[in-house]
Amino acid sequence: MSEAQLRQRAGIRISVRSMLDRTAPAVGIATAVVLFEVVPRSGLVDARFLPPASAMLRSLAGQVADGSIWSPIGQTLQGWALGLGLAMAIALPCGILIGSLYLLFMATRSIVEFLRPVPSVALIPLAVLLFGAGLESKIFLATFAATWPILLQTVYGVRDVDPVAMETARSFGVSAPRRLLRVTLPSALPYIATGVRISSAVALILAVTAELVLGNPGLGQQINIARQSGAVELMYGLIIATGLIGWGLNILMTMLERRLLHWHPSQRTGTR
Amino acid sequence: MLRVEHLRKVYGEGTRRPFEAVADLSVTVAEHEFVSIVGPSGAGKTTLLKCVAGLLPQTSGAVYLDDEEVIGPPEKMALVFQDYSRSLYPWMTVQDNIAFPLRRRKLGKAATRELIQDTLRSVGLGEAGAKYPWQLSGGMQQRVAIARALAYQPEILLMDEPFASVDAQTRADLEDLVLDLRDRYGITILFVTHDIDEAVYLSDRVVVLTPAPTRVAEIVDVPLARPRDQVETKEQPEFAHLRAYVWRSIKRPEHAATASV
Ligand SMILES: Nc1ncnc2c1ncn2[C@@H]1O[C@H](COP(=O)(O)OP(=O)(O)OP(=O)(O)O)[C@@H](O)[C@H]1O
Ligand SMILES: [Mg+2]
Numbered sequence: 001m002s003e004a005q006l007r008q009r010a011g012i013r014i015s016v017r018s019m020l021d022r023t024a025p026a027v028g029i030a031t032a033v034v035l036f037e038v039v040p041r042s043g044l045v046d047a048r049f050l051p052p053a054s055a056m057l058r059s060l061a062g063q064v065a066d067g068s069i070w071s072p073i074g075q076t077l078q079g080w081a082l083g084l085g086l087a088m089a090i091a092l093p094c095g096i097l098i099g100s101l102y103l104l105f106m107a108t109r110s111i112v113e114f115l116r117p118v119p120s121v122a123l124i125p126l127a128v129l130l131f132g133a134g135l136e137s138k139i140f141l142a143t144f145a146a147t148w149p150i151l152l153q154t155v156y157g158v159r160d161v162d163p164v165a166m167e168t169a170r171s172f173g174v175s176a177p178r179r180l181l182r183v184t185l186p187s188a189l190p191y192i193a194t195g196v197r198i199s200s201a202v203a204l205i206l207a208v209t210a211e212l213v214l215g216n217p218g219l220g221q222q223i224n225i226a227r228q229s230g231a232v233e234l235m236y237g238l239i240i241a242t243g244l245i246g247w248g249l250n251i252l253m254t255m256l257e258r259r260l261l262h263w264h265p266s267q268r269t270g271t272r
Numbered sequence: 273m274l275r276v277e278h279l280r281k282v283y284g285e286g287t288r289r290p291f292e293a294v295a296d297l298s299v300t301v302a303e304h305e306f307v308s309i310v311g312p313s314g315a316g317k318t319t320l321l322k323c324v325a326g327l328l329p330q331t332s333g334a335v336y337l338d339d340e341e342v343i344g345p346p347e348k349m350a351l352v353f354q355d356y357s358r359s360l361y362p363w364m365t366v367q368d369n370i371a372f373p374l375r376r377r378k379l380g381k382a383a384t385r386e387l388i389q390d391t392l393r394s395v396g397l398g399e400a401g402a403k404y405p406w407q408l409s410g411g412m413q414q415r416v417a418i419a420r421a422l423a424y425q426p427e428i429l430l431m432d433e434p435f436a437s438v439d440a441q442t443r444a445d446l447e448d449l450v451l452d453l454r455d456r457y458g459i460t461i462l463f464v465t466h467d468i469d470e471a472v473y474l475s476d477r478v479v480v481l482t483p484a485p486t487r488v489a490e491i492v493d494v495p496l497a498r499p500r501d502q503v504e505t506k507e508q509p510e511f512a513h514l515r516a517y518v519w520r521s522i523k524r525p526e527h528a529a530t531a532s533v
Binding site: 162164165167168169170171172173174178182183186187189263264265268 | 322325326327345347349350351353355358359361362363364372373375376404406424
């Protein structure tokens with residue numbers, strides 16, 4: 001085969017590849033939807049517990065159309081945003097401090113390793129005791145859970161700053177605050193971004209959990225109400241809505257990450 | 273003038289396995305002088321430079337820059353690291369990398385920009401300012417690191433095997449560039465390399481080190497005429513002689529045991 005032919009073939013292979021890349025997720029979703037449509041209709045499972053996909057989506061669409069879904073979504077997102085924001089406000093400064101001071105790192109390590117695996121859900125009684133069953137409890141739980149990933153990622157990101165990068169700045173007499181701002185933080189940013197992305201998902205989970213368990217207004221509460229009133233299709237529709245929100249938030253985080261880390265090997269465009 | 277007096281560096285002191293990298297090292301570098309340090313890998317060359325740069329506390333001995341003891345990074349000194357790819361910041365453009373240490377100079381925006389552009393041009397990278405270091409080749413990155421040190425306008429420049437990872441042609445170009453810049457800016461240079469040809473070609477004096485624990489094996493004067501030329505200087509019998517002399521000095525094993533200062 002001539003070189004031109006080879007190159008053309010490679011070109012075709014790449015375009016086929018990218019087409020597959022793009023269509024594969026859609027095919028996956030379509031398959032799942034069809035499966036969830038066919039299985040209940042065929043009577044394999046009881047349609048009372050698992051209604052067909054079309055029914056779930058119809059009830060979700062109904063909620064969107066009459067606007068009744070927006071206020072619970074807003075309440076859930078409020079819990080998410082406040083939880084994640086507070087977690088960042090706590091975890092970033094603490095993480096930078098712990099990561100910068102070796103003694104503090106050693107001193108706090110076991111405390112963190114002990115507190116981190118405590119499931120936030122186990123703190124629900126404590127939250128109720130401290131804050132009652134209102135919004136504060138939801139935010140407390142979301143914050144508690146979302147703090148750890150950011151804290152740990154920040155600590156390890158700060159500790160992992162390349163000594164050569166640091167010594168370069170020191171050798172030029174760059175002041176400590178500027179080294180923190182221009183060297184330590186950018187270099188730890190990939191870690192921090194990962195932490196924030198994980199924490200974003202965690203904060204959403206805890207916000208919905210608090211609504212389910214404590215009856216805070218929000219999607220979780222609506223899901224519970226739908227279940228109690230036997231509106232199974234609506235319940236599924238709302239569950240799908242929480243999934244879509246989680247998915248959307250993840251896309252948002254990934255986009256933000258791409259923005260901030262355009263210089264990082266994992267995000268550089270045109271290197272592949 | 274730079275004076276290193278009886279410098280000794282033991283890594284991991286007080287631990288179960290201390291390692292004596294530098295045993296006893298004394299050397300002086302006069303103003304505007306070009307001094308090279310050669311020695312086998314692991315001889316403590318980087319260690320020496322870090323102590324001189326005030327980045328690493330020595331175990332004993334002292335470093336003086338213009339009769340002032342060095343205890344932290346001196347303002348009039350710049351260091352080009354062996355590992356340039358790690359010493360440039362990938363989140364800053366080339367210009368920002370060069371501007372980063374200039375804050376102390378308080379030059380004002382326009383003057384800073386001009387200085388950066390001038391220095392970039394002098395290393396042949398006038399067009400690369402807006403790029404990121406990782407968009408450049410290894411040799412170009414090395415030149416950015418050199419440009420950053422030059423823009424800082426140091427009185428003394430320490431360079432740690434700055435050309436170790438570039439091809440022969442780029443290397444020759446960079447060598448001549450450094451000699452040229454030294455003449456132009458009147459900088460004192462302390463230059464670490466393990467390439468003997470390079471050391472002889474560039475230097476006024478070559479300091480040969482023993483393997484660790486390091487001492488000075490020998491200091492060789494290089495009376496070759498300046499300006500030097502890659503072809504003409506290197507074809508002189510004097511050059512060949514000096515080169516062979518330094519070579520033998522490194523290979524002589526008895527230096528490991530005995531000191532000659
Ligand atoms: N942080 C450290 N802790 C312990 N030992 C070290 C440390 N840094 C360097 N050493 C040891 O000190 C010795 C000298 O190291 P140094 O980096 O100064 O050598 P070098 O002459 O620069 O070598 P090269 O030519 O390979 O760059 C080596 O044996 C090395 O293993
Ligand atoms: Mg070295």
